[in-house]
Amino acid sequence: MSTVNLVYFSWVRERIGKGEETLELPADVFTIADLLAHLKTLGAEYEAALEHENVIRAAIDQEHVAHGEPIAGAREIALFPPMTGG
Amino acid sequence: MAAPITVRVQLEDFDLAAEVSALRRGRTDIGAVVSFSGLCRNEAGALNALELEHYPGMAEAEIRRICHEAVTRFDLQGATAIHRFGRIAPGENIVLVIAASPHRQAAFDGANFIMDFLKTSAPFWKKEHHADGSAGEWVSARDVDDAARERWED
Numbered sequence: 001m002s003t004v005n006l007v008y009f010s011w012v013r014e015r016i017g018k019g020e021e022t023l024e025l026p027a028d029v030f031t032i033a034d035l036l037a038h039l040k041t042l043g044a045e046y047e048a049a050l051e052h053e054n055v056i057r058a059a060i061d062q063e064h065v066a067h068g069e070p071i072a073g074a075r076e077i078a079l080f081p082p083m084t085g086g
Numbered sequence: 087m088a089a090p091i092t093v094r095v096q097l098e099d100f101d102l103a104a105e106v107s108a109l110r111r112g113r114t115d116i117g118a119v120v121s122f123s124g125l126c127r128n129e130a131g132a133l134n135a136l137e138l139e140h141y142p143g144m145a146e147a148e149i150r151r152i153c154h155e156a157v158t159r160f161d162l163q164g165a166t167a168i169h170r171f172g173r174i175a176p177g178e179n180i181v182l183v184i185a186a187s188p189h190r191q192a193a194f195d196g197a198n199f200i201m202d203f204l205k206t207s208a209p210f211w212k213k214e215h216h217a218d219g220s221a222g223e224w225v226s227a228r229d230v231d232d233a234a235r236e237r238w239e240d
Contacts, residue, residue: 010139010211011224062144064207078141078209082227085138085169085210086124086181086201 002027004071008049009080012056015049025071032058033067035077055082089186091153092166095145100168100182109164109186116163120193121184122201128176134217136225138171138180141209145169152203160196162187167200169210202234 007020029038036053039046050056058065059078071077090109094100106119126136153165166184174180181204185196206227214222 007141009141009209010213059141059144059209062141062147064148078144080141080209081211081224083206083209084212084225084227085140085208086205086231 002072004074005076007076007078009078011081012049012079016045030070030072031067032060032065032069032071032077035071036067036079050079056080057082089157089162090164091150091157092164092168093146093150093153094168095140095142095149096168096170097172099170099179102182105166105168105182106184109166109184113163115188116186117188118190118193119184119186120190120197121182122197123179124181124201126174126176126178126180132217133176134215134219135176136174136180137213137215137222138174139211139213140169140171144209145171148208149204152200152207155203156185156196156199159199160185160187160192162192162196165196165200167204169204169208171210173215199238202231202238205231206235 002025003022004025005022008016013019029035036050036056040050057080060069060071060074061076102121102123106121110116149167153167156162157165162185164186168182170180183197183200185193187193187196212225214225216222
């Protein structure tokens with residue numbers, strides 16, 4: 001088990017119903033893709049937020065990463081939709 | 087001298103003229119300054135305001151990374167990028183980018199590059215609030231913005 005801080009933004013935050021949380025992750029969660037699969041087992045709100053995994057963007061310690069990125073050592077993992085600033 | 091990079095993510099408005107002056111202050115080697123202002127626009131009177139959410143910390147860091155890349159790639163003499171968050175009414179400023187260089191082309195390209203990457207990789211999200219008071223939608227990302235970024239990748 002490892003502990004990680006998760007932060008959510010935009011409609012990912014709204015659908016999950018919270019902006020941040022700290023979770024204990026099972027030992028078989030190695031990558032962002034594993035994390036998304038794990039979160040979707042936690043309830044309907046996570047399933048709704050992460051239904052279309054291909055559009056979900058991720059950042060580890062405030063840097064963009066791909067879904068294959070290992071999460072070992074991450075302090076903060078962010079999940080959010082495609083960005084619409086500017 | 088090292089090219090100064092100024093990045094701010096803020097609630098309050100900015101002053102274009104003041105930011106250009108700050109970038110130029112004490113320098114006589116700059117030959118071109120290009121600025122871009124992005125505004126909140128009202129389409130058909132239906133919008134009451136945009137709400138801009140951001141990822142504190144990463145928003146600044148990501149814009150700074152983009153500005154560093156632009157300064158290196160186009161040999162800019164300085165770059166400024168300011169992005170607002172919170173509730174922004176139609177007609178108000180959202181974003182400002184300024185690029186300075188000895189000749190015009192690098193300044194145009196630098197400002198263009200910074201905006202193209204800022205739109206697709208700086209962690210901001212816009213939500214619409216309608217004039218009739220109804221709950222708005224999150225603005226969808228546009229393929230045309232991805233295409234604008236990809237044209238720099240060669």
